[in-house]
Amino acid sequence: MTHERELPEAPDSRNAPALPDSPELTPTTEAPTPSPDLSVVIPAYNEQHRLTPTLDAITHHLAAHDARWPEWEIVVADDGSTDGTGDLVTARQDPRIRLVTIPRNRGKGHALRLGVATSLGRRVLVTDADLATPIDELERLDKALTEGNSAAIGSRSVPGATIGARQHRLRELLGRAGNLLIRRTTLPGIRDTQCGFKLYDGDRAREAYAASRVNGWGIDVEVLRHLHRAGLPVAEVPVRWSHQPGSKVAPLDYARALAEITRITLRSLSSLRSLHSLRSLHSLRSLHSLRPADLFAPFLFLLMSVALYSGRFFDPAHRYLPDSLRDQNQWEWFFAVTADNVAHFRNPLFSDLQGFPDGVNLMANTVMLGLSVPLTPLTLLAGPAVALSLVMTLGLAATAAAWYRLIVKYVVRGRIAAFLGASLAAFAPPMVSHAHAHPNFVVLFMIPLIIDRALRLCAGTRVVRDGVVLGLMAAYQVFFGEEPLLLAALGMLLFAAAYAAVRRDAARESWRPLVRGVLIGASVCLPLVVYPLVWQFAGPQSYTDIEHNPRSFNSPLALLSFAERSWxxxxxxxxNALAFNTTEQNAFYGWPLILLAFAILVRLWEQALVKALAFTAVAAAFLSLGREFRIPLTDLTVPGPWKLLADKPLFEAVIESRVAMICAPALGMLLALAVDRRLAARPLSTRYVGLLGVGLALLPLIPAPLKAVDRVDVPAFIANGAWKSYVREGESLVPVPLPDPGDAEALHWQTEAGLGFKLAGGYFNGPYGDERVGIYGAEPRFTSNLLRDVRNSGQVPPVNESWREQARVDLAYWRAGVLVLAPQPNDGALRETVAKLVGGPGRWVDGVWVWDLHERGLA
Known part of the structure; x- marks a missing residue:
């Protein structure tokens, strides 16, 4: 996460802090340039003898590190000193060193609260006047903030800390006892809250100190408690520390600090009781952190989704997305048959309404039972076209909103940056391509939630609960789509490997609770999905593997080119030359975005998160190139990394070009980091130039609305129910030619007829042959192949008696009651061929040619 963030509340504490206008505060020097890189806040009470070397050490250190801290300020909060403390500051006559005076001594907490309130820095260092922790340790804390924490506290109690001169044994024991009490009651997990050397994100510090009420030594606990309750990450960094003589902590102050900590704890417990449960507390905390932008962003995502689907959204029953090929008909059938199964208490994992008599293994066809089952009432009431349209439109918006919330929580606090990052994650060119026809790759809002739960497991605070929730989420995602879950797991593994390589300390702390939580999640998930998965892989009409299009990989050029729907x-x-159809344009991020990503990587290379995200995107793009790929502009072909996974269980069914979809959220998060940094950049010219570059890179990715056309009318023979007199119980209706992946309009007939008849043939994934290899559509037979060839060629074949006998066998297998030929290209050749096969011409009935097989003794 970046350290340059938006302020969470509407007032800007950098430009107009309320507290500095208090009558107690008297700034004595001119304010420096707004928003320096670092503010050092020093509370001081009668520090005349120790303050001078402290100020010298800090100014010399910052001058020596001007590349990192080009602009800085020091704020000395004089807590009613009666010696020459204030005069030491004003005598320096350095506009970067400011004095805030308080008329009477109120305590360290009061001085810190007012000192931080007057600070202007993007980061705020709070340090004691004795500089018991050397200023050189600032770099360690700065590294921790760069890696995504909102605060880094210098600690004497974590491995790696060194202690020089020790304080009195009694003080040391009292300090340890106090820290133990704090860990047990207020701040679990933090070992040393009282070391006076802490670095904060500036906006977080001003918010937390402004919310504090303690005036004494307990303010450190209160501020850290505020950050903890807001869900902001805090790092405990080992530092060098040495006791300095002249401590202002009197023995009575330990009792006062204990009383303050007790009040903080009691306030927390009181709040917990008033909310009745920890769940309510979490909800209130989330509500408190909610901004207007967090409500406005989902609304904008919804508008974007409606705009994308505008050609179909307002009349889904009569509009068709032609670039979906036959998938819109297929998915409407999936929703319709699921609703029919649920309404009639039939097995939702199977249906024989299509592919009759063998049927369809619905679990092996990704029918999204997680949505199609609960949406049964809507499907039955409004029809499958409306249900599918709403699922894809609302699901895409929900996916964007889920990525937005994840980015706000873990990547950047700035809402504009998070919105742009989530927009890229959800509306990237591959997502728009799948938006034509594949709701299982559009409705992905569970994926960010699963990632969030995995990150919670890394913290190790509630492993059992988070593991159980992760298992339930994974089980639910299985009923949305297994391939997106597999790709998400692959992306998370790539990210985890990269992050562990650059943050080995974090990996050492996280791997045990993460592994434990994943095992708990697996123990919850597997019992819920084992039966559906056994049905999928071993049930009726299951298959072992499926052959994809030979071009189901990405060319390197596809990663740099623009998608068809780029406005x-x-x-x-x-x-079309770089992808095998319009629904599988799985890359096409465009060269401007790739250049922008490279620039972000160079500019923000010091951040571990950036390195991990960049590795994830590059590795996913590389894997998507397939088993082998040709180097552009050459004839040289080299082995691709996908060859290592292609034949492994689960991965053998994955379309490898889809792995590039992992790049979308990774690039979205990199974009959010860059925009957040640019929005805080100075001078304004630098900010505007950077944002202009971002805009130019994103402009070609804005999608045009999906193409929609008027839907082909269902023949009156189907629409008015005339088919009912031709199809008897246990028989099927056989369209000519039989429905297949090339023409599945008959599925629309069937849904419009309320699933009243069964169909031979169809468009689904099913087995073929004794080895049960997966194919698209029903297992081909002689007659279905013959009619398909006639449709494609327009040529009438020489039908002989053996062909007619084979047709009778096939019609008997399909239990056909009637053959139906609707007007279409080459329908004359089809009509003549069918007449030869069944021994006579058909009749024109309500807009179609009909062959009643009962009259001909073939039913």
């Missing part, structure tokens, strides 16, 4: 730069010819 400004789309080129259908180029996109």
């Amino acid at each position: 400004l730069a789309g080129d259908a010819d180029t996109a």
